[in-house]
Amino acid sequence: MIGVVIPAHNEARRLGRCLKAMAAAAALAEQAGQAVAVLVVLDRCIDGSAQVCARHGVETIAVEAGSVGMARRIGAQVMLERGAQWIACTDADSQVPAHWLLSQLACTADVVCGTVHVARWQPWQRGALRQLYLSRYEAREGHRHIHGANLGICARAYARVGGFQPLAAHEDVQLVRDLEADGAHIVWTAKHSVATSSRIDSRAREGFGDYLASLA
Template identity: 80%
Template sequence: MIAVVIPAHNEARRLGRCLKAMGAAVALAEHAGYQVGVLVVLDRCADGSAAVAKRFGVETVAVDAGSVGMARRLGAALMLERGAQWLACTDADSQVPPHWLLSQLGCSAEVVCGTVHIERWQPWQRAALRKLYLSGYQACEGHRHIHGASLGVCARAYERVGGFQPLQAHEDVQLVRDLEASGAQIVWTAKHSVATSSRVDSRAREGFGDFLSELQTQIP
């Protein structure tokens, strides 16, 4: 079974687009003969995120973690208990391409680190910000970017290193570093780039939104 784990903290505005895109990826994987389970981990949600997931027929679990690392960890643990052999992770403000799951499995690796691209730059975000961001991003094979929005890992390797750590931020980076230290086979690919938001009002501190906000301060 392939398990997709999506943490969400008050993401009602963007979760629908995420799940619509995920539905296409799931359909392709199921057509290829895979069983796929999608779980949205509602972490301290006080908005309509649960209703959005229900509208798309996606299972949810409510947690009081207040931590994206713990939310991912709890969601992964639940799916592993159900027999998941591959864990695919993305974010509630992101949209995966239709071939996302099949591309991960096609890499024939224990870990697959994918790339992201900005879905739509906001009108007020200056061209200088876009240029600065793109100048430092390697959207190519062999890159070394780590994104919780596009990450896949086999259950065996995940459990070997103890899984996601209950961190407030950079839980994805820590997991991949732990996997590297364990000798896991890792593929760094740009073949299934995930569209993500350019917002700077991050739900998770020190995440991608804060990274963009920091870049803005470097523009004269």
């Protein structure tokens, strides 16, 4: 089974697009014979995120972690307890391509680190900020970007290093660094780039949104 974990903190505005894209990816994987379970970890949500998940028929678990690292950790543990052999992670403000899950598995690796691209730049971002971002981003095979919005991990490798740490930020980077130290086979690919938001009022501090804000 592939266990998909999506942390969310008050993401009702964007979560529907995320889940619609995820449904397409899950359907394609299931057509290829893979079992897929999707779990949204609602972390201190006080908006309509739970209702959005219900409309899309997606399972949720509510937590009071206040930490994206803990939210991912809890979600991954639930998936592992259900027998997931592969953990796929993305974010509630992102949309995966339809071949996302199958492309991760095709890498035959312990860890697959994918790229992201901005789905829609805001009008004020389309000039110098966009150009600066693109000049610094390596959307190619062998890149060294790490994004929680586009990450896949073999369950055995994940368990060996103790999984996501309960960090407020950079839990994805810490996990990959732990896996590197453990000798995991890591593939760095741009073959299944995930579309993400260009917002700078990000829910997780020190994440992608804060990076864009720093460039601005």
